[in-house]
Amino acid sequence: MERKTIRRRILFYGxxxxxxxxxxxRYAAESLCLTGWVYNEEDGTVTMExxxxxxxxxxxxxxxxxxxxxxxxxxxxKNLIPQENERNFEVKD
Numbered sequence: 160m161e162r163k164t165i166r167r168r169i170l171f172y173g174x175x176x177x178x179x180x181x182x183x184x185r186y187a188a189e190s191l192c193l194t195g196w197v198y199n200e201e202d203g204t205v206t207m208e209x210x211x212x213x214x215x216x217x218x219x220x221x222x223x224x225x226x227x228x229x230x231x232x233x234x235x236x237k238n239l240i241p242q243e244n245e246r247n248f249e250v251k252d
Contacts, residue, residue, distance in 0.1 A: 162213075164211060164241045165238065165241065166209070166241040167236055167239065169206070171205045172232050173231045173232035175229060179228060180226075183222075183223060184205075184250075185248050185249070188211075191219055193216065193248055195207065195209040195248050196248065197250055208239065
C-alpha cells in the first residue's frame with residue numbers, strides 16, 4: 160500500500176520556546192524522513208510546516224509531546240498542499 164504524502168501547518172502553544180523544541184523537532188522529523196521547517200514566533204508560540212505520510216507526522220507529534228522539557232497545551236492544525244521539491248527539514252531563525 161502506497162503512503163500518501165500530506166503537508167500540515169501546526170501552531171504549537173505552551174512551553175515551546177527556550178526548551179530546545181525546534182531542534183528536537185528537526186531531529187525527530189529527520190529520523191522519520193519528514194520535510195518542512197519550524198520557526199519561533201514573537202508571541203511565544205512555534206509554527207511548523209511538516210510533510211510526509213500521516214503516520215510519520217503523528218509519530219513526530221508523539222515524540223515532541225513525550226519530551227520532558229516541552230509542554231504542548233494546544234495545537235492548531237491546518238492541511239496544506241504538499242510541496243514537490245522539498246528535500247529536508249530546517250530550523251528557521
